Amino acid sequence: MLSFLSPGALWALPLAGLPVLLHLLFIRRAPRRSFSDLTLLREAHARALSAGRLRQWLLLLLRCLALLALVAAAARPVLHPRGASAAGAEEGLDVLILLDSSWSMRAEEAGRPRFERAVSVGLSFLRLLRPADRVAVASFSQGLDGELAFSPDARFAGEALARLRPGWKSTALAPALESAYAFLGRGEAHRRRAVLLLSDDSRHLLASLPSSGLRGIPGYDSRTLLLGLRWSQELSNAGIKEAAPASAGRSSVLVRSESFGKAPVSTSLDLWLRGRRVEQRALSLSEGASLSEIQLPSSNETELFGRLELRPDALPADDSWHFVLKVQPSPRVLYLHGGPDSLAAGRGGYFLRKLLSEEGRGFDAASGAEPGRMAYRLDAADMGRLSRLRLEDYSVVVLDDFQSVPPEVAEPLKRHVLRGGGLWIWAGDRLEEGGLESLADLLPGRLTGAYAPASGGLRADQAPASGPRGAFHWEDFDLANIAFGRRWGLEPSAEARVWLRDGGGAPLLAQKDFGRGRVLLWAASFDLARTNIALKPVFSALADTALSHLSAFTGERLWRCVRVGEPFERVWDGAQTAPARVEVESPDGRRTALVVRDRRVLYTQTREPGIYRMNLLGGSVQDESIEERFAVNADRSGDEGDLRPASVPWPQLRPEALREDFLLAVYGREARTLVLGLALLFLALEAVLIYPWRRT
Amino acid sequence: MHYLDPVSLAKLRNLRLDLRRRVMEGHWAGRHRSSLRGFASEFAQHRAYVPGDELRRLDWKVYARKDRFFVREYQEEKSLRAQVLLDASGSMSFSGQGRPSKWDYACRLSAALAYLVLSEGDAAGLAVFDSQERLFLPPRGGWPQIDVIDRALADLRPGGETDLVSVLRRTALRLPRRSLVMLISDLLGDPQEFLSLVKALRARRQEVFVLQVLDPDERDLPYEGPALFEGLEDSALLRCEVSLVRAGYQELFEKRRRLYEASLHACGVRFGVFYTDRPWDAALTRYLSGASVC
Numbered sequence: 003m004l005s006f007l008s009p010g011a012l013w014a015l016p017l018a019g020l021p022v023l024l025h026l027l028f029i030r031r032a033p034r035r036s037f038s039d040l041t042l043l044r045e046a047h048a049r050a051l052s053a054g055r056l057r058q059w060l061l062l063l064l065r066c067l068a069l070l071a072l073v074a075a076a077a078r079p080v081l082h083p084r085g086a087s088a089a090g091a092e093e094g095l096d097v098l099i100l101l102d103s104s105w106s107m108r109a110e111e112a113g114r115p116r117f118e119r120a121v122s123v124g125l126s127f128l129r130l131l132r133p134a135d136r137v138a139v140a141s142f143s144q145g146l147d148g149e150l151a152f153s154p155d156a157r158f159a160g161e162a163l164a165r166l167r168p169g170w171k172s173t174a175l176a177p178a179l180e181s182a183y184a185f186l187g188r189g190e191a192h193r194r195r196a197v198l199l200l201s202d203d204s205r206h207l208l209a210s211l212p213s214s215g216l217r218g219i220p221g222y223d224s225r226t227l228l229l230g231l232r233w234s235q236e237l238s239n240a241g242i243k244e245a246a247p248a249s250a251g252r253s254s255v256l257v258r259s260e261s262f263g264k265a266p267v268s269t270s271l272d273l274w275l276r277g278r279r280v281e282q283r284a285l286s287l288s289e290g291a292s293l294s295e296i297q298l299p300s301s302n303e304t305e306l307f308g309r310l311e312l313r314p315d316a317l318p319a320d321d322s323w324h325f326v327l328k329v330q331p332s333p334r335v336l337y338l339h340g341g342p343d344s345l346a347a348g349r350g351g352y353f354l355r356k357l358l359s360e361e362g363r364g365f366d367a368a369s370g371a372e373p374g375r376m377a378y379r380l381d382a383a384d385m386g387r388l389s390r391l392r393l394e395d396y397s398v399v400v401l402d403d404f405q406s407v408p409p410e411v412a413e414p415l416k417r418h419v420l421r422g423g424g425l426w427i428w429a430g431d432r433l434e435e436g437g438l439e440s441l442a443d444l445l446p447g448r449l450t451g452a453y454a455p456a457s458g459g460l461r462a463d464q465a466p467a468s469g470p471r472g473a474f475h476w477e478d479f480d481l482a483n484i485a486f487g488r489r490w491g492l493e494p495s496a497e498a499r500v501w502l503r504d505g506g507g508a509p510l511l512a513q514k515d516f517g518r519g520r521v522l523l524w525a526a527s528f529d530l531a532r533t534n535i536a537l538k539p540v541f542s543a544l545a546d547t548a549l550s551h552l553s554a555f556t557g558e559r560l561w562r563c564v565r566v567g568e569p570f571e572r573v574w575d576g577a578q579t580a581p582a583r584v585e586v587e588s589p590d591g592r593r594t595a596l597v598v599r600d601r602r603v604l605y606t607q608t609r610e611p612g613i614y615r616m617n618l619l620g621g622s623v624q625d626e627s628i629e630e631r632f633a634v635n636a637d638r639s640g641d642e643g644d645l646r647p648a649s650v651p652w653p654q655l656r657p658e659a660l661r662e663d664f665l666l667a668v669y670g671r672e673a674r675t676l677v678l679g680l681a682l683l684f685l686a687l688e689a690v691l692i693y694p695w696r697r698t
Numbered sequence: 699m700h701y702l703d704p705v706s707l708a709k710l711r712n713l714r715l716d717l718r719r720r721v722m723e724g725h726w727a728g729r730h731r732s733s734l735r736g737f738a739s740e741f742a743q744h745r746a747y748v749p750g751d752e753l754r755r756l757d758w759k760v761y762a763r764k765d766r767f768f769v770r771e772y773q774e775e776k777s778l779r780a781q782v783l784l785d786a787s788g789s790m791s792f793s794g795q796g797r798p799s800k801w802d803y804a805c806r807l808s809a810a811l812a813y814l815v816l817s818e819g820d821a822a823g824l825a826v827f828d829s830q831e832r833l834f835l836p837p838r839g840g841w842p843q844i845d846v847i848d849r850a851l852a853d854l855r856p857g858g859e860t861d862l863v864s865v866l867r868r869t870a871l872r873l874p875r876r877s878l879v880m881l882i883s884d885l886l887g888d889p890q891e892f893l894s895l896v897k898a899l900r901a902r903r904q905e906v907f908v909l910q911v912l913d914p915d916e917r918d919l920p921y922e923g924p925a926l927f928e929g930l931e932d933s934a935l936l937r938c939e940v941s942l943v944r945a946g947y948q949e950l951f952e953k954r955r956r957l958y959e960a961s962l963h964a965c966g967v968r969f970g971v972f973y974t975d976r977p978w979d980a981a982l983t984r985y986l987s988g989a990s991v992c
Contacts, residue, residue: 032924032937038792038800038916039886040929040936042954046946047938 004079004673006662011077018070021062057691064688071681079677080662080670094134095194095668098150098182099124099159101166102201103141104173106642109202109317111235117168120200123231123657124163127198128156130664136193138185139163142178143171144567144637150185170319170566170610172637173201175210176219179228183221196227196668198655203230204237205262205648206641215651229667232654237645238263240287241320243638245310247327247561253298255325257310258291262644265289269315271296275308285312304329307613307631320643324613324633328560333397333553337382338411340404340432345382350402350428350528353536355380357545376546377470377557385411393417397553398424402528406437419444420517424552429490430527446498446514446523450491458485459505460535466501469546470557479540487532492525502544511544513551520552562632565639569606570632572616574598581628582620589613608634699845700852701809709979713986715814744768778820779837781873782808782847785883787828787860788931792884793974794915801856803974804882804911810982811880811907812847816840824850827865828858834869837877859931863891870899880907884916889954893961906967909985910958914975917951919944 006012037043101124107117124139131137136152137159147169153159179197186195201207212218216228240261248254261267266286273281273296280299285292298306306327314321335358337344337351345351358380378398383391385404388411393399399418401407407415419425427438429449438445462476482505492509494500501522502511513522528536535541550556564570574580580601586594589612596603608614611634618628636642655663666672702710744757747767757770784804793799808824815822816839823837824847833850835843862883870879879899885892885908899906914920921940928935955971962969970985972978 032926034926034928035921036792036930037927038789038884038913038930040927040932040934041886042947042950043919043927043936043938043943046943046950047936049946050938050942 004081006074006077006079008076008078011073014073014076015070017073018066020069021065025062061688061691064684064691068681068684068688071677071684075674075677075681079673080666081673081676094136095131095196096152096186096189097127097131097135097137097196097198098186099127099137099139099163099198099200100146100178100182101139101141101163102143102173102199102207103147103166103169103171104143104642105168105170105319105636106173106202106204106206106317106645107168108319109237109239109645111233111237111316115168116202116233119657120231121163121166123655123660124198124200125160126657126660127655127664128160128163130661131156136189139166140178141166141169142173142175143169144174145177146181150181170636172640172642173207173210175199175201175207176212179216179219180221183219183223183226186226187221187223194227194668195223195225196229199228199230199652201231202233202645203648203650203654204645206644208648208650209641209644227668228652229664230650230652230654232656233647234657236263236647237316238267239315239317239320239643239645240267240269240312241315241317241638241643242310242312242323243291243320243643245323245325245563247559248295253300254295255298255310255327257294257296257323259285259287259294259312260291260641260643261287261289262641263289263646267315269313272311273298273308274311275299275306277308280308298327304331305631307633309613309633316645317643319611319636320638322611324563324611324635326562326613326631326633328562328630330555330558330560332377332379333549333555334395335378335380335398335400335549335553336391336393336396337380337400337402338385338388338404339382339402340385342384344403348530350430350536351382353528353541354400354545355382357542358549376542376549377555378549378553388414393423394421396423397555398426398549400426400428402428403430403432404437405432405434407440409440412440415441416444416516419519419521422518422554424520424522424549424554426522426524426548426552428524428526428528430529431488431532433490444514444516444521445495446512446521447492447494447509447525449523449525450493452488452490454488455486455504455506455508457505458483460484460510460540461503461505461507462501463503463509464499464501465511466547466551469543469550470555474543476540476543479543480538481540484535484538484540485533486526486535489526489532492523511548522548522552564608564632564634565637566608566611566634567637568608568634569604570608570614570634571602571604572630572632574601581618585617585619587615587617611635699809699848701806701848702813702844706806706810706979707813710810710813710817713810713814713979713983715811715818715986742771745771778815778818778878779823779874780811780815780820780878780880781823781825781837781869782811783866783869783879783881783883784808784824784826784851785828785860785862785881786826786832786854786856786858787862787883788857788929789860789884789886790856790911792913792916792930794913797913797974799856800884800911800913800974803972803978804909805851805854806978807882807909807911807972807982808880809844809848809851810978811882813844815878816844822847825869826850826854827862827869828856829861829865830858831865831869860887862887863895866892866895867898870895870904871902873904876903876905878905878907880909882909882911884912885910885958889957889961893958893965896962896965896967900965900967906965908958908962908967908969910969910971912971912973914973917948917973919947 101120107120109116111119128137137156138150138152139159139162140150141147153162182197189195216222240259243258243260245255245257248256257271266288269285269287271283271285271294272279281296283296285294307325309325310323312321337354339351343349345355358376358378393414399415415425435451438449460481465476467474467476486504492512494509494512495514498512498514500509500512504510510526511522511524513520526533530536581598583595583597584603586596586605588607589610594607596605614632614634616630618630653667744760745768747756747769751769755769757768760768790801790804791799812822812824819839821837821839822843824833824835825831826833833854835846835850873879896906919940923940925940926935926937959969972981
């Protein structure tokens with residue numbers, strides 16, 4: 003049986019008739035000569051013909067055969083001495099079909115995903131097998147997806163192959179081949195072994211191999227024939243490698259894109275929020291990585307979710323990046339005062355309101371604050387209206403400008419602190435001696451009486467030097483010029499920490515943990531009549547540090563994105579209300595109910611990219627249902643999007659010539675050298691035959 | 699004259715057709731010995747008298763010495779009747795590159811031979827033929843005959859096929875016995891028939907000269923590569939590779955030449971081969987001196 007690896011060269015077969023054609027042209031171009039008498043010529047010609055006609059025909063035949071052999075050699079003939087049936091009659095072939103199910107196989111070639119085409123090739127391949135052959139089918143991405151076993155016959159293997167679906171994991175070929183070698187190595191030693199790797203044979207595939215190549219794979223067996231697949235098209239691809247929030251305080255997302263192949267690529271970067279495109283930007287991607295920044299729109303929402311999307315190309319799977327941005331709710335601060343003019347200009351409440359945002363004004367959840375203001379929302383109320391307020395709604399209560407704290411006020415405040423709230427007490431001018439007796443057990447110290455300090459200045463002691471807006475150094479502020487006209491003496495309790503002291507070293511601000519909450523005591527007033535600190539820049543740092551400490555507000559934005567296959571874990575801390583159970587709805591509509599144990603839930607069924615919705619049910623949440631979301635994206639840690647063809651160290655089968663390539667690779671022997679030898683033999687014979695003619 | 703210009707005539711003056719040793723029959727007394735014995739001619743021999751002999755032929759001086767009767771016999775001198783037979787077939791028109799055609803060469807030879815015959819006081823005639831007799835000028839003596847022959851040759855052109863043997867047979871048999879026949883041809887026909895005819899002529903006691911006129915290309919076949927040969931006599935075509943047939947052709951050619959040479963020599967025929975690349979006068983000189991290849 004004879005087949006050809008480059009049958010296109012057979013179009014040159016008519017060249018074999020070239021000697022005949024030349025012969026005919028040669029005859030036609032013979033010059034006409036007049037001659038006296040042809041009698042002797044005819045006789046001589048007849049004698050010459052009788053002696054040389056056979057030689058002439060042999061020469062012509064040999065030349066034709068030599069050309070025929072050269073053309074056949076160019077067509078790369080393959081000899082199958084015993085034919086395909088004979089091949090099946092041997093000991094048989096153990097074949098393992100490894101189908102790449104990584105998401106790069108979703109790349110489309112001629113409008114059809116490569117995965118589908120690979121399955122088609124696999125099914126065609128199964129039809130080439132003989133009864134004596136055994137076949138096993140498996141898919142792989144990060145490793146083998148399932149157990150390996152030989153199918154009873156090719157039909158079952160075909161059904162198994164047709165059932166396979168592409169996944170969303172990246173490719174790791176080495177573990178799959180290691181398993182394949184181990185599996186085939188358990189078979190009978192005298193049988194032929196082959197692994198048909200139905201992958202895209204692109205560069206990222208080689209990148210997943212050890213540096214030493216196939217030989218570096220444990221269990222590598224050189225007798226096991228590894229066959230790949232040759233794709234007809236070289237695909238160029240651009241995709242989003244990764245997206246993450248920009249640096250803190252900025253409401254934008256950094257998008258890292260990668261482009262492989264033809265460059266530059268003109269595309270667009272779209273921002274979709276809640277299924278609606280909110281921004282589109284034109285991009286020109288050069289080969290390699292590119293960084294883009296896209297601005298998030300202003301919103302009051304604490305959870306932003308959607309996707310970033312490039313214009314679809316050869317591999318649409320990496321053209322979108324799903325994200326969920328969880329923004330910590332802005333703490334609410336209750337300014338509780340004892341007099342109607344506490345918020346008047348020059349008073350401490352006035353300056354606090356200037357620093358913080360107010361309810362009803364524009365507040366940006368993504369950025370964390372109204373421009374120029376801290377990320378807190380301020381409510382002011384008279385102490386007498388405390389009973390009408392829900393302290394649970396506030397993270398911090400600032401108590402200012404009061405004479406004393408009556409028990410009906412102290413008790414809710416204690417419960418507030420015990421629950422985890424913060425309390426900041428400003429000891430103002432109106433405070434009476436013993437006015438804080440009702441809060442004595444939660445105070446970080448005891449006020450010993452008001453006095454005018456002899457010297458000004460401020461000094462940091464154990465005060466933290468960071469807030470939601472970043473770290474700072476107290477020494478960077480001009481603390482020496484801060485003056486106090488009147489202040490209270492403060493004796494810190496044993497468990498208290500002194501944050502600030504005045505220029506004379508007397509404690510001025512002390513902190514203490516109480517229950518799950520924290521209490522700060524400022525032994526002075528912020529009124530302009532008593533101190534100039536409210537006019538100094540340090541006031542902003544002081545307020546930010548104190549309020550963030552008391553409210554446990556960090557300004558952190560949670561980027562809830564995991565990779566396919568990675569579990570998503572949700573932990574509720576003490577300040578949060580944990581549900582009794584959750585129900586997770588995947589992008590394909592599949593719902594999974596999970597019970598919350600130890601304020602923690604773990605969801606592992608992240609099988610495909612998209613936005614997963616988590617409904618918080620039961621527990622203290624009671625009848626209200628709260629939704630949270632998290633995003634899942636395909637594993638883009640490697641260069642899975644690099645679809646450029648690689649020089650793989652194994653023979654590749656062409657889908658359009660699967661049978662020939664397979665037979666050649668497994669059974670066949672290319673006979674080009676043999677045919678070339680035949681051509682040389684024909685030419686040598688021709689030279690031998692032509693020699694006497696030349697001599698005469 | 700067309701073929702015998704003054705230069706040619708000057709060359710011919712140095713030549714002589716020596717036929718003294720040849721025995722001819724003719725009507726006019728000439729310089730050649732006659733086969734007829736008589737009284738007015740050169741003494742030949744004595745023989746014994748037999749009854750019936752004329753008494754005047756008795757040699758009385760011998761009788762006086764021998765006392766027996768002997769009759770004197772004489773070699774009677776006759777004029778030579780020479781007939782030039784010229785082949786005018788199509789093959790005679792062949793000429794190699796840069797050389798005169800065989801026909802032209804043969805015409806010069808014909809005229810020259812006729813001149814030499816006439817210059818000896820003999821009679822010369824001309825017969826031109828191809829497959830038929832195209833011209834016949836009976837032998838005549840006297841210088842006007844050369845002019846007649848020259849004009850006749852000038853008016854003729856070769857063409858047609860050769861039937862040398864049959865034409866020769868008809869023509870030569872019309873000649874008287876013991877005349878001189880000078881055949882000028884390329885002799886490319888069947889040699890066996892030709893030789894049988896020559897033998898027949900010789901049997902009639904006719905003196906025969908054979909002059910074979912050839913072009914060197916007919917001997918060497920100096921062409922290269924493929925060629926489509928067209929015969930000049932029958933317009934037949936032959937396509938062949940010259941290099942393939944040259945050796946065989948030359949072998950056959952040489953074989954035929956040897957056959958002519960040997961056979962004609964055995965018959966007592968003076969045979970000469972004339973190649974057109976050599977001057978005709980020099981070749982004729984060599985021929986008349988006895989060389990076969992001129």
